[in-house]
Amino acid sequence: MGDDDPMSSASRVLIADDDRAIRESLERALQLEGYAVRTAADGVQTLAELHSDPVDVLVLDVMMPGVDGLGVCRVLRAEGDRTPILMLTARVETPDRVAGLDAGADDYLPKPFELDELLARLRALLRRANPPAAGVGPEPPLQVGDLRLDPSARRVWRGGNEVELSKTEFDLLELLMLNAGIVLDHATIYDRIWGYDFGPESKNLAVYISYLRRKLEPAGTQPLIQTVRGVGYTIRAQTPPR
DSSP states (O other): OOTTOTTTTTOEEEEEOSOHHHHHHHHHHHHHTTOEEEEESSHHHHHHHHHHSOOSEEEEESOOSSSOHHHHHHHHHHTTOOOOEEEEESOOSHHHHHHHHHHTOSEEEESSOOHHHHHHHHHHHHHHHSOOOOOSSOOOOEEETTEEEETTTTEEEETTEEEOOOHHHHHHHHHHHHTTTSOEEHHHHIIIIISSOOOTTOOHHHHHHHHHHHHHOOTTSOOOEEEETTTEEEEOOOOOOO
């Protein structure tokens, strides 16, 4: 990797998967990319590894014996552990993917997957976990209607209620709010958030948008995130009718 790559300093990765072939192939591939890699074969071993020696990012399979990937996510988040988690799942239906995000995963990747895509997602997670040094003074809060986002504290409120977001959800919302009223196309969002355009067939962005809507637009509130069909998404406060 080049010297300008933020992941060139041996970021620590834990691969948790009960499939030995997947563990070993990913371990070799990531080591060749310069990562310091450890592996775990089940959820209990995964938690023990993380408790004894934290990592920079966790690649976590959903289906594991004993404590599964969703259980590992829930335990880590309940402990206040914010390690970025890329969840691997053989389940392709949206509700199954949302279950992973609900448990606290930051991103998901359906099996089978291309190695280049997994590497791109790891780089994006690590960039978001280790942003460049901030400029002088804290970043000002962003406001769209009654939605408020504090970039420095990474907190979000709708009305008077705080909303808990994963890293990816927060970064996606922040990007939309920084460009409030501007329609961002799919390719731009993928590039800015994931560092990789997954192509027109990918449902990754649509799942995250639907998940943000679930959290930010409960029944009885005005919708803020708008879909511009065939183009992308924007966020804007609706003007009340006169």
